[in-house]
Amino acid sequence: PGVTIRLCATSDIPEGEVLRVDLDDGRALAVYHWEGQFFATDDLCTHGDASLSEGEIEDGRILCPFHMGSFDIRTGEAVAAPCSIAVRTYPLTTREGEVFLVD
Numbered sequence: 542p543g544v545t546i547r548l549c550a551t552s553d554i555p556e557g558e559v560l561r562v563d564l565d566d567g568r569a570l571a572v573y574h575w576e577g578q579f580f581a582t583d584d585l586c587t588h589g590d591a592s593l594s595e596g597e598i599e600d601g602r603i604l605c606p607f608h609m610g611s612f613d614i615r616t617g618e619a620v621a622a623p624c625s626i627a628v629r630t631y632p633l634t635t636r637e638g639e640v641f642l643v644d
């Protein structure tokens with residue numbers, strides 16, 4: 542079993558929104574609340590120096606604010622150019638109103 546790291550409260554992220562969470566080890570994650578579930582990816586776009594948490598969620602995809610490429614927030618797959626490299630995803634669990642990273 543892995544370590545669990547508390548990321549935020551479920552109420553910190555309204556449905557359809559995304560929040561940047563900085564971990565103590567220097568990693569920055571984008572945490573998404575979409576259709577009642579929570580997902581996480583690296584915050585850094587794989588195309589350039591953009592923060593995905595500053596983008597918009599549309600139809601289960603995060604649109605990068607820089608060049609409007611996009612990724613599937615569930616799988617990290619790059620789904621629109623100019624993004625072509627998947628963004629890393631992280632397994633999450635929710636418990637008693639808190640969101641945890643299962644590392």
Ligand code: FES
Pocket residue numbers: 586587588589590591605606607608609610611623624
């Ligand atoms: Fe994200 Fe270019 S930096 S699409």
